[in-house]
Amino acid sequence: xxxxxxxxxxxxxxxxxxxxxDPAHGPSHDxxxxxxxxxxxxxxxxxxxxxxxxxxxxxxxxxxxxxxADEIDxxxxxxxxxxxxxxxxxxxxxxxxxxxxxxxxRLFADHIEAGDYLDLRHDPALPERAPLPRSxxxxxxxxxxxxxxxxxxxxxxxxxxxxxxxxxALAAGCPVVVKGHPAHPGTGEIVAQAIDAAIxxxxxxxxxxxxxxxxxxxVGTALAQHPLIRAVGFTGSLRAGRALFDLCAQRPDPxxxxxxxxxxxxxxxxxxxxxxxxxEIGSGWAGSLTxxxxxxxxxxxxxxxxxxxxxxxxxxxxxxxLAATPAQTMLTCGISDAYRDGVAQFAAGTGVQQVVQxxxxxxxxxxxxxxxxxxxxxxxxxxHHEVFGPTGILVRARDTNQMIDIARTxxxxxxxxxxxxxxxxxxxxxxxxxxxxxxxxxxxxxFPTGVEVCDSMVHGGPYPASTNFGATSVGTLSIRRFLRPxxxxxxxxxxxxxxx
Numbered sequence: 001x002x003x004x005x006x007x008x009x010x011x012x013x014x015x016x017x018x019x020x021x022d023p024a025h026g027p028s029h030d031x032x033x034x035x036x037x038x039x040x041x042x043x044x045x046x047x048x049x050x051x052x053x054x055x056x057x058x059x060x061x062x063x064x065x066x067x068x069a070d071e072i073d074x075x076x077x078x079x080x081x082x083x084x085x086x087x088x089x090x091x092x093x094x095x096x097x098x099x100x101x102x103x104x105x106r107l108f109a110d111h112i113e114a115g116d117y118l119d120l121r122h123d124p125a126l127p128e129r130a131p132l133p134r135s136x137x138x139x140x141x142x143x144x145x146x147x148x149x150x151x152x153x154x155x156x157x158x159x160x161x162x163x164x165x166x167x168x169a170l171a172a173g174c175p176v177v178v179k180g181h182p183a184h185p186g187t188g189e190i191v192a193q194a195i196d197a198a199i200x201x202x203x204x205x206x207x208x209x210x211x212x213x214x215x216x217x218x219v220g221t222a223l224a225q226h227p228l229i230r231a232v233g234f235t236g237s238l239r240a241g242r243a244l245f246d247l248c249a250q251r252p253d254p255x256x257x258x259x260x261x262x263x264x265x266x267x268x269x270x271x272x273x274x275x276x277x278x279x280e281i282g283s284g285w286a287g288s289l290t291x292x293x294x295x296x297x298x299x300x301x302x303x304x305x306x307x308x309x310x311x312x313x314x315x316x317x318x319x320x321x322l323a324a325t326p327a328q329t330m331l332t333c334g335i336s337d338a339y340r341d342g343v344a345q346f347a348a349g350t351g352v353q354q355v356v357q358x359x360x361x362x363x364x365x366x367x368x369x370x371x372x373x374x375x376x377x378x379x380x381x382x383x384h385h386e387v388f389g390p391t392g393i394l395v396r397a398r399d400t401n402q403m404i405d406i407a408r409t410x411x412x413x414x415x416x417x418x419x420x421x422x423x424x425x426x427x428x429x430x431x432x433x434x435x436x437x438x439x440x441x442x443x444x445x446x447f448p449t450g451v452e453v454c455d456s457m458v459h460g461g462p463y464p465a466s467t468n469f470g471a472t473s474v475g476t477l478s479i480r481r482f483l484r485p486x487x488x489x490x491x492x493x494x495x496x497x498x499x500x
Contacts, residue, residue, distance in 0.1 A: 024088030045207030351376030412462025
């Protein structure tokens with residue numbers, strides 16, 4: 001089923017220069033290497049498509065989204081097979097992620113049909129008002145134009161070719177050009193085949209969607225700098241995301257860059273919760289840390305607890321659970337290399353004690369656990385950064401006042417968690433005003449791994465968790481990233497968008 005080619009405005013285009021996939025198991029395949037010329041062709045096709053797709057009806061776009069979901073489901077077995085080969089993820093994980101992917105496509109179809117996202121406003125004309133009359137004013141949210149989307153390494157379906165960014169942009173009326181991730185190019189191509197079939201079946205403009213494969217930086221750079229691209233959606237590392245963010249900001253016409261760049265997702269275990277169920281929390285933390293080899297952006301990499309016997313119990317339970325967890329396959333060799341480097345950096349930190357120590361083979365990750373005092377954690381900024389994988393740091397604070405100091409010190413996060421019981425209300429009331437300025441989602445008595453796709457979800461946060469603290473990349477609110485408000489003053493009805 002694989003062609004190894006790019007999909008550009010309904011045509012499958014190959015190149016002589018190729019790169020091989022690097023599967024965890026199974027056969028490798030060759031894929032065409034995209035060029036800036038391919039980007040230019042795809043973006044111009046997207047701009048041409050926007051002239052009609054941007055003015056399509058909500059029902060037309062909803063039909064396209066639902067058809068894409070149907071076509072992905074029709075290719076479910078093929079997607080699972082190659083997705084497992086390329087990423088090393090188990091079948092159940094790929095099947096679950098496919099369900100999430102098609103579910104969010106159908107959710108956006110329902111969402112745009114309801115129409116609330118348009119935020120329609122109307123101030124009727126007041127021609128007799130004194131001292132000055134008022135014109136007829138109507139406001140609606142309108143699509144931006146062509147959008148670039150970068151596939152993520154850790155979610156080959158839900159955050160990639162037909163993932164949340166693509167679904168939100170298409171729902172808004174924005175054509176999409178995707179830069180496929182080289183960690184799973186075959187998975188990306190089969191999903192692109194599904195989108196292509198859906199576009200043809202619904203008679204949508206050919207330039208509504210394109211996929212360009214690449215294992216280098218030229219395609220991404222060309223996309224971020226192309227003058228017809230109006231926004232970029234990205235999920236990935238802080239280093240790559242910041243480079244693209246800077247490219248978008250340095251353009252002659254800067255454009256929004258919606259990047260999710262990383263998070264340590266700190267958990268604050270408050271005193272009574274630690275006393276009543278510290279061991280239970282420690283075991284749950286270990287399970288959350290190691291889920292999917294720790295390759296989740298919401299992996300809780302830091303837990304903060306007041307030093308003492310209750311901290312001992314939490315630490316012992318975490319150690320025992322991590323020590324019993326075997327090594328797992330990672331998504332790529334590069335991610336595995338970065339994981340080992342991060343573990344080594346933590347081990348060299350100020351005052352750090354490594355209480356679970358495992359060597360990780362290439363493309364594998366074994367759990368590690370570090371313990372540090374609150375004083376040493378506050379003094380050593382190298383301990384504050386994300387290590388992508390199953391590693392955690394337990395910070396043993398002097399008291400609850402130092403917990404608050406740590407909360408004030410942390411950078412922007414996707415999530416912050418409070419483990420608390422009734423007797424912790426006073427300290428919790430002090431922490432929440434601090435933490436809600438640090439994260440897009442606050443949790444009580446849970447673990448942040450796993451993000452519900454729904455109307456109320458916020459998956460974003462202050463920098464460096466994301467580059468736009470007012471946005472989310474999960475849930476129906478994410479459509480707002482690809483819309484802008486337009487006010488129509490005294491325009492006749494026949495010139496207004498159909499929704500008005």
